[in-house]
Amino acid sequence: RTITIAIQLILLTGLSLACTGSKNLYKKGQKLDEAGLYYEASNFYIDALKRKPTNSDAILALKVTGQKVLDDYYANFYQYYSQKNLNKAVYAYLEADNFKKKVASVGVKLNGVDYYEDYFEEVKKLYIQELYENAQKELDNEKFADAELKLKEIQRLEPTFKDVTELTKFAFVEPKYRMAIRAFDNYE
Numbered sequence: 001r002t003i004t005i006a007i008q009l010i011l012l013t014g015l016s017l018a019c020t021g022s023k024n025l026y027k028k029g030q031k032l033d034e035a036g037l038y039y040e041a042s043n044f045y046i047d048a049l050k051r052k053p054t055n056s057d058a059i060l061a062l063k064v065t066g067q068k069v070l071d072d073y074y075a076n077f078y079q080y081y082s083q084k085n086l087n088k089a090v091y092a093y094l095e096a097d098n099f100k101k102k103v104a105s106v107g108v109k110l111n112g113v114d115y116y117e118d119y120f121e122e123v124k125k126l127y128i129q130e131l132y133e134n135a136q137k138e139l140d141n142e143k144f145a146d147a148e149l150k151l152k153e154i155q156r157l158e159p160t161f162k163d164v165t166e167l168t169k170f171a172f173v174e175p176k177y178r179m180a181i182r183a184f185d186n187y188e
Contacts, residue, residue, distance in 0.1 A: 022052035029061060038068045042103070049106035059108060060070045066103045073099055077080060081119050086127035090157070093120040128158050146172045 029044030045062035048055050073096030080089035091166045100110050137156065138147035148171035154164045 002141065005014065020106055022048045022055045022058065023127060025051065026055060026058045029058070029065075031156070033061065033065050038065050042066045042069050042099075046102065049103050049108070053107060062103060062106070062108045063110070066099075066108060067110050069102055070096060070103075070112070074113055074116055077116060081123055086130060089123045090120070090127050093123075104108070128154050128161055132162065132164070135167065135171075144171045144175045 025044050025048035029041040029048065032038075032041035032044060041060060042065050045058045045065065048058040049062065052058075063146065073092065077089055077092040077096055080092050082087075096116075100112060103110055131154050135147045135150035135154070138144070148168060151164050151168040151171055154161050155168060159165075
């Protein structure tokens with residue numbers, strides 16, 4: 001009987017600390033929000049919701065502030081997209097998408113822009129093609145390490161793109177194979 005009372009007290013203490021922690025994190029987020037530090041504020045709201053998923057103040061604050069942050073990410077993406085800066089556009093969109101997923105992980109849904117996803121697919125396709133062509137040139141020039149880096153980036157973005165898996169293996173193995181052949185020739 002004493003043990004169950006002790007366990008109940010521990011659980012109640014833990015719950016009250018979690019609630020207090022959530023409220024405290026929300027208040028810290030509010031201060032950052034008021035200062036215009038939206039991204040930082042969003043992180044505090046996310047942490048508050050991880051502690052207490054029903055913290056309605058944090059939910060509302062994250063919905064508003066998180067949307068501002070996401071909109072800023074999308075604005076960066078669109079700027080790079082308009083400038084035809086393929087690399088920066090791809091990674092700006094992925095950053096926006098990661099933030100959106102992070103917010104969704106605590107139960108808050110932010111509004112995306114549907115046509116940005118279409119723009120992203122367009123620019124990602126062009127960027128991957130550019131990387132692929134550059135990697136092939138690097139392979140032709142026997143710059144295997146440089147080619148391997150480009151091919152691995154393609155694999156991260158589009159794992160099933162053309163023959164990128166085989167080329168990545170080739171770029172990794174070929175210099176070692178050549179070194180082994182030279183060592184064998186020198187041994188004889």
